[in-house]
Amino acid sequence: MSEEELEFALSEYHDGTLPAARRAEIEEILRTDAAARRKVEQFARLDALMRDGAARMPEIQWDRLAEHLSGAIDRSQRQRQVVSYPIWLYRGVGLAAAAAILVALGLFAEFGSMHGGSPVQQTMVADADIAPPAAAAAEADEVAEVSVDQPAADSAVAQDYASANSVLVHRPVISLAGFTPVEGTQVH
């Protein structure tokens, strides 16, 4: 062990962070080596000096400071709200996207029925309740609200898209009344 390696180990020993496997070895050195003991003592004196010298912090009224810090955050938040888009706008975008997808799927399905059925019907008909077409929009609203409580406004739109899409594929909500299913197709 070099001189520096020993000194580093003594520094770790002083901090109580020396791996257990090496502690016995260093303790043995300390028993027999006065210079090593002096180094550990110096580390202790230095640490005490640093703490004592640094201990004279000005006295601060912490309660008041906490209030100031909290108030600064509130002010900053208010300023942020003024310049950022309100959450309902994000929600609106999500709802609009969901509605657009529903309309597109409806048209696609209707087009399919006129030409012998569409792939969409195959997956949707399985657990469809044959609700009137008007119920689709209401159901879609319910679906879109799944993402309304997402914490990050920035991710709300993406969440809205994701939840709306997942519902369309895995939980059919569109009325299929009047549509004819076609076999052998899947939607994903």
Next chain:
Amino acid sequence: MGTDKSVSEEPSDAELVRRVQDGDRAAFDRLIERHQRRAVAIAYRLLGNAQDALDVAQDAFLKGFMSIETLENPQSYVGWQMRIVSNLSLNFRRGRKGKSALPLDELLVGDPSAGGDPIRNAQGGEMEARIRSALAQLPEKQRLAMVLFTIEGLPQKQVAEAIDCSVESVKWHVFQARKKLKEILGEYLQ
């Protein structure tokens, strides 16, 4: 038993961070109350001026609140928040700001305007000036390791998070800092 229960009901830092991430603004006030002393102390050790330290602490908590959603591991909040404090302190030192938004006279106990620099009056002493000067001579990471670990007593893991290095590196930085400080402050160690 009742006391034990009330103690155990005190939410951990990680729990408070999760609450803030879920939109609970008040939970961040609790984090401020818990960690403002350490934040101010670290900034003060690095800047040597109470007004600057308070300004940095304010900026640091503001930044912390604004970016807490990016904190993936709530357990590492303290190290993460103190890294913000350290970075702002070092940057603040390089480019001093003009005016403060914090009322120093309201926040300091006693009369800070009594005779010259209030902080120097509160601290006084040649020793402190020597220690501050010695710390200032250390490379950045050694200085931060010394302040955070030796003076403020943060666990090495949190120090590692604060200065963005491994625990082993923290030990090495502390060791190197000690070697240099022993040379600089040798006369006080006899």
